Amino acid sequence: MHIADLLRGLDYFGTVVFAISGALVAARKGMDWMGFAILATVTGIGGGTLRDLILDRPVFWVSHWEYIVLCVLTSLVTFYFVPHIRRRYSWLLWADAIGLAVFSVLGVQIALSTGTSPFIAIIMGMMTAAFGGLIRDVLAGEPPLLLHREIYASAALSGGVVYALLVVVLHQPIWALILGFIVALVVRALGIVYHWHLPAARSA
């Protein structure tokens, strides 16, 4: 398999799981299917859109309209299955975690391909991974997972650092994708399962 196909496939996969997470938040808020479609789409493409604007690349979905179609179809499927889903919040956390792991790695890859420094590329990876979920939570009026969750941005950061090291230092793009994804997902999973958290400020 060509690496470009792998990247495209991973990107579709991350878009779909983030779209599911957006649709599950729409379900919690009792929205209609148009609300599902909008929240799923914004969550699925939001991070990549901000990344492309900041890197001054053409916004990816303007020429690749299949991303919008994927998000809308995903939202409709979720809409019809939601009444049958038990423990929806758990599903939301895991869909969000997989999207986070995929996009933290892909965001670094795309930023490096435009010639940014590895440091900025890692920041762009975190932004790609986190912004879709952030805008989902702000639009739905929920406290952002990104700011209030144990081990969330840290997971994106870990995955991005592993990816950047393996690509820039060891020139292993395939292993970088696989290990970066696994590290981000495992770190986030530890946060979800064991409620690990970083030290917090004492609230005023």
Added chain:
Amino acid sequence: MHIADLLRGLDYFGTVVFAISGALVAARKGMDWMGFAILATVTGIGGGTLRDLILDRPVFWVSHWEYIVLCVLTSLVTFYFVPHIRRRYSWLLWADAIGLAVFSVLGVQIALSTGTSPFIAIIMGMMTAAFGGLIRDVLAGEPPLLLHREIYASAALSGGVVYALLVVVLHQPIWALILGFIVALVVRALGIVYHWHLPAARSA
């Protein structure tokens, strides 16, 4: 009348009605006139700004400063008339509905003029129409009309589809503008008057 003049006039008109809707939300929140000016301006130019950023066009109001002046003047007039307005929420809904109808059509027109596919152009029309009101509601801390209203984004979608069909298939730009606007406004009006809504998910 030249069609470029018609488009410019419609754009001013949509900007003013959206600015009124922003000022009316500022009134509900008891803001001062600076808050009126800011919320009116963000609502009036927000959708077009996001559209231009994503399409990688120069942001329209940077060279056409009259849009900012229009929004600020509109906000000040609204500020002085607000104490005399009864049933402000009803006015807000209708100002928002007219802005939605104008911008759903103009957004498609501008996106098509940059060479995007009709599908993406319709999405850009919805975004142009919806984003100003969305950012207005988020800044004011209100649940977004876009996500929680009966028949809101659907109205923008209907208008955009009618416009795109009449332009791309039948090459009737003037009729496309008129009919697209009417369809979007009528669909939204039915939603407001009869409280029509799409099927919603059962809230968790």
Added chain:
Amino acid sequence: MHIADLLRGLDYFGTVVFAISGALVAARKGMDWMGFAILATVTGIGGGTLRDLILDRPVFWVSHWEYIVLCVLTSLVTFYFVPHIRRRYSWLLWADAIGLAVFSVLGVQIALSTGTSPFIAIIMGMMTAAFGGLIRDVLAGEPPLLLHREIYASAALSGGVVYALLVVVLHQPIWALILGFIVALVVRALGIVYHWHLPAARSA
């Protein structure tokens, strides 16, 4: 001292004080140090990022990564000092006020340097000064200072107008920086100390 050095130094200074204001809001919300770093960074670079996107310039921190480092270091220092800070809300208001004064002047300077009209440059100055704090408040779920405070945007506007007049009419860039900064800070300080406010609409 070369004026370019002065501008760069002022820009670092404004970034740091805004980052402090973001970290202090993170402290109020009891966030962990990752939340501190994210909220500080978004507040420190948010206004300049939006300004660069709208003016179609390269986003400043993509090539100058030291801005991100500055924000993250500032947030960590604030994180460790926060338990020892009394009257944090007062510190937040003053850090925000200094950032507002610096960025209202620098935003105008950068916009003028890209050839925009003085009117639009003043608007860009307000946006540079206000957007970082606005996104900080929206992400933290607080009512935006920008929209609800006595004399906030007005201070940025005053500083920007003084700067633009002194540069465009009198060709005095250094005095413009100094006086623009002082005017913006004094106007904001009067608002903070005396609780001055503009006339507000009667709430519905």
